[in-house]
Every structure is written in structure tokens, then in C-alpha cells.
Amino acid sequence: SVIDASVRALRVDAVVIEIGTFLGYSATRIARLLGPKGRVITVEQDPEVWIGSVEDVVPELIEVLGGRPADMVYMDHNQMTYH
Numbered sequence: 906s907v908i909d910a911s912v913r914a915l916r917v918d919a920v921v922i923e924i925g926t927f928l929g930y931s932a933t934r935i936a937r938l939l940g941p942k943g944r945v946i947t948v949e950q951d952p953e954v955w956i957g958s959v960e961d962v963v964p965e966l967i968e969v970l971g972g973r974p975a976d977m978v979y980m981d982h983n984q985m986t987y988h
Contacts (some may be wrong), residue, residue, distance in 0.1 A: 908931060909938060919944075924947075925936065926954065928954075938985050
């Protein structure tokens with residue numbers, strides 16, 4: 906993809922700024938391609954995007970949903986981080 910080729914052309918310690926993060930798919934893809942020495946900074950203005958650790962966000966989600974169960978949960982990230 907264009908993103909992959911662009912990121913691969915960057916230096917090892919590159920800093921990438923993503924404007925419009927939404928679900929974080931591109932940021933995650935870029936971060937994986939950059940490797941541990943690179944850095945991705947994301948900016949998102951959508952108030953429906955929740956930021957925080959699972960431990961902090963899930964109780965808030967339960968409250969907002971008013972006890973109604975979610976019909977589907979999709980983890981768009983490294984699942985081992987949340988186990």
C-alpha cells in the first residue's frame with residue numbers, strides 16, 4: 906500500500922503524525938512498520954472516540970449503555986495487550 910511504502914522509506918527513529926485517528930487502524934499499521942524506535946502521534950476530534958486503558962473505559966461504557974449488553978465487541982489492536 907501507499908502507507909506501507911511511505912513508512913518504509915522513513916528513517917528508523919521517525920516521528921509520524923496522524924490527523925484523524927478514528928479507530929486507530931492506520932496508526933497501528935504505521936507503528937508496527939516503524940518499529941520500536943519510531944513514534945506515532947495521533948490527533949482525533951471525534952467525541953465518540955474513547956481514550957484510556959480498558960480498566961478505566963469499560964466501567965464508563967457500562968454506565969453509558971445503561972446495563973444494555975453490547976451486540977459485538979471488536980478489538981482493533983494487539984489483543985495480547987488486553988488479556
